[in-house]
Amino acid sequence: MIKTYTVIAAGLVAVLLGGLASMVFFGQRDEGFAQCRQTTVAGGSGSIGGPFELVDHTGRTVRDTDVIDRPTLIYFGYTFCPDVCPLDNARNAQAADILIDQGVDMQLAFISIDPARDTPEVLAEFVSYMHPEMIGLTGSAEQVRAASQAYKTYYAAQESDDPDYYLVDHTTFSYLVLPEHGFVDVFRRELTPEALAEQVGCFIEAA
Structure with missing residues (x-):
């Protein structure tokens, strides 16, 4: 059964689909998961992802x-995001529940692109609201930047007079990574x- 998620969203955030946005297009399929893939990444799926x-x-x-260590949906965002991040992660959580109810062992990973505010404690509260199989990840500014660059994501903090209250423009894609294959779509x-859930399930079954 799909769990019901209540997301309280306030305000608007300007989200720029930079970085990977210009690289994703409909067209030629990579080999291996051709029956599942809806998009192709310029340079191939091997150009996305990597160690962090x-x-x-x-x-x-x-x-x-x-x-x-199992199929994982990764999302780059931040906990102070007023609407896009909670909505996207709630969607991912619902998709995960559909698959988990079908017997699929999978998880979600939320990588913060706002390490100044997103401490492990803040992330622990966020992921506890989102899904029991969600991992929250943060780190130093350098560690976060390296992970973002590996996945070709974009983020930039907006200027603000208050150092504690600012928005961050960021890529809003979700990335599927499989332990034996790395990034797949x-x-x-x-x-x-x-x-x-249907698209993710196709990749997991094909793997």
Whole structure:
């Protein structure tokens, strides 16, 4: 059964689909998951993803191999995001529940692009609201930047007179990573939970 998620969103955030946005287009399929893939990344799926070292929501330093031990949907965002991030992650959580109810062992990973405010403690509260199988990841500014660059994401803090209250423009894709294959596809936020679950399930079954 799909869990019901209540997301309280306030205000608007300007989200720039930079970086990967210009690289994703409909067209030629990569080999291996041709029957599942809806998009193609210029340069091939091997150009996205890679090693990272971050800090999880329990305060433990982890590497990508520690985190991605089963199919994982990764989202880059921040907990102070007023609407887009909670809505997107709620959608991902609903899709995950559809798959979990079908017997699929998967998880969600939320990588903060706002490490100044998103401490492990803040992330722990965020992921506890979102989904029991969600991992929150943060780190130093350098660690976060390296992870973002690996996945070709974009983020930039907006100027603000208050150092504690500012918005961050960022990429809003969700990335599917499989332990044996690495990054396999990227999903836009317009997908419904049902459509996302179907596409993710196709990759997992094909793997």
